[in-house]
Amino acid sequence: MADSTNEMVQFHAAQELGFRKDKDTIPALIKLLGSSGRNVVVEAAVALGRSPDPRAGKALVDKLRTASGLMDLVLTT
Secondary structure, eight states: OTTOSOHHHHHHHHHHHHHOOSGGGHHHHHHHTTOSOHHHHHHHHHHHHTOOOHHHHHHHHHHHHHSTTHHHHHHHO
16 A cells, blocks of 8 residues: 555555554555655654654654654644
């Protein structure tokens, strides 16, 4: 689902992956951070923020540094 070009499918993929506890979800969530859909990116960022995996933290910090305005959305979500 994370490979879909449909933003709604990507959004639901990010939501679902965010509730899983295994580390296998991290690469897909990192990929979703690159989506053109703002809601997809926010959902993926929130999901990564819940993960203790160091890859998640690095990807999230990198994205927040380059995406102006995303931090407020992630924090309020």
